[in-house]
Amino acid sequence: MQNLSKNQQIIFDLIDKSPEPLKAYSILFSVQKRGIKAPLQVYRALDKLVEIGKIHKIESRNAFIACQNSSCQISKATAFSICESCEKVTEINNSNLSKYLTCFKDKNGMKYNKYNLEFFGLCKKCVSKKS
Amino acid sequence: MQNLSKNQQIIFDLIDKSPEPLKAYSILFSVQKRGIKAPLQVYRALDKLVEIGKIHKIESRNAFIACQNSSCQISKATAFSICESCEKVTEINNSNLSKYLTCFKDKNGMKYNKYNLEFFGLCKKCVSKKS
DNA sequence: ATTAAATTGTTATAATATAACATTTTGTAA
DNA sequence: TTACAAAATGTTATATTATAACAATTTAAT
Numbered sequence: 425m426q427n428l429s430k431n432q433q434i435i436f437d438l439i440d441k442s443p444e445p446l447k448a449y450s451i452l453f454s455v456q457k458r459g460i461k462a463p464l465q466v467y468r469a470l471d472k473l474v475e476i477g478k479i480h481k482i483e484s485r486n487a488f489i490a491c492q493n494s495s496c497q498i499s500k501a502t503a504f505s506i507c508e509s510c511e512k513v514t515e516i517n518n519s520n521l522s523k524y525l526t527c528f529k530d531k532n533g534m535k536y537n538k539y540n541l542e543f544f545g546l547c548k549k550c551v552s553k554k555s
Numbered sequence: 556m557q558n559l560s561k562n563q564q565i566i567f568d569l570i571d572k573s574p575e576p577l578k579a580y581s582i583l584f585s586v587q588k589r590g591i592k593a594p595l596q597v598y599r600a601l602d603k604l605v606e607i608g609k610i611h612k613i614e615s616r617n618a619f620i621a622c623q624n625s626s627c628q629i630s631k632a633t634a635f636s637i638c639e640s641c642e643k644v645t646e647i648n649n650s651n652l653s654k655y656l657t658c659f660k661d662k663n664g665m666k667y668n669k670y671n672l673e674f675f676g677l678c679k680k681c682v683s684k685k686s
Numbered sequence: 687a688t689t690a691a692a693t694t695g696t697t698a699t700a701a702t703a704t705a706a707c708a709t710t711t712t713g714t715a716a
Numbered sequence: 717t718t719a720c721a722a723a724a725t726g727t728t729a730t731a732t733t734a735t736a737a738c739a740a741t742t743t744a745a746t
Contacts, residue, residue: 429711429724448702462727467703472724483614484671486702486733505665516661524655528674530647534636536676540615543659545667560693560743579733593696598734603693617702617733 428478434458435469436490439479445487445513482506482513484542493517501526503541509550516543559609565589566600567621570610576618576644613637613644615673624648632657634672640681647674 428436434455439446446454452466460466470488473479477499479488484506491499492515503516503525525539559567565586570577577585583597591597601619604610608630610619615637622630623646634647634656656670 431725463703464705464727465725468724483673505661505663505667507665514663514665516663518661521659521661525672528652530636530649530652530674532636532645532647533679534638534645534674534676535682536636536674538675539672540675541656541670541672542614543661543665543667544669544671545665548664551666562694594734595696595736596694599693 432469436478439488440490445482445489447487500538505543507547507550508544509546512547563600567604567609570619571621576613576620578618631669636674638678638681639675640677643678
């Protein structure tokens with residue numbers, strides 16, 4: 425596995441340390457003190473980090489999270505749980521699920537090589553708050 | 556089920572007739588002749604149509620498609636196949652899959668009430684073109 | 687008729703993302 | 717060790733997607 429470039433490393437470190445998904449412009453704001461001044465610098469690093477599987481994009485939130493599974497692998501099978509109250513996002517690492525979806529074949533005869541799944545609901549904490 | 560308002564109906568008809576997912580600003584362009592002039596008018600109709608389950612948002616594409624299943628139900632369990640070559644999007648209606656995902660429970664103890672799944676790959680046509 | 691909820695109209699602006707072009711750095715093979 | 721290609725960077729401008737805020741109108745149920 426290749427090493428990260430300077431900008432990629434700066435941005436990966438930030439995302440990796442964050443307890444919550446980060447948005448591109450919030451990343452931009454955070455790394456301006458480190459010399460990254462333009463949106464495109466952020467987006468290019470994000471694209472690369474996604475491509476090599478170090479981070480994932482949470483599509484429904486336009487935000488990025490560090491990979492929690494095997495941090496160097498290209499990610500073709502991603503699943504997340506998202507709390508609609510506190511917005512906590514967790515990567516799901518469940519071999520039964522990934523096996524089921526990787527092997528899934530629909531009647532349309534399409535050959536899948538990738539999937540992304542997002543579950544929505546209330547996390548434990550938020551469920552108990554509401555009761 | 557309630558009737559659609561004027562703007563909602565105009566925009567739903569457009570999406571429903573389209574063979575491919577439509578983006579908000581392309582919708583705006585198409586309906587300007589019918590008196591809808593501002594982005595917000597489009598987004599408000601889209602929000603409502605999504606809420607009542609007449610259309611779905613394809614999150615990875617920021618585009619909207621008419622529901623192919625039971626067009627009046629609130630959609631809490633959506634799955635799509637997306638061809639990465641021709642961008643054709645099809646709603647997957649597979650009871651085994653929806654049953655599996657609706658019942659899925661992860662070890663985090665979170666209570667899911669909704670999911671969205673997007674499969675990516677090559678459709679039949681595009682697979683044969685490449686060979 | 688009254689009234690609350692939903693919808694519409696409108697202007698402005700926020701948030702997300704890419705185009706285009708020039709330069710520099712990095713890895714690798716002659 | 718130089719030369720070369722690929723990757724990464726820097727920069728300005730702009731495209732695309734989405735919402736805020738406020739006023740007016742329509743709809744549907746009393």
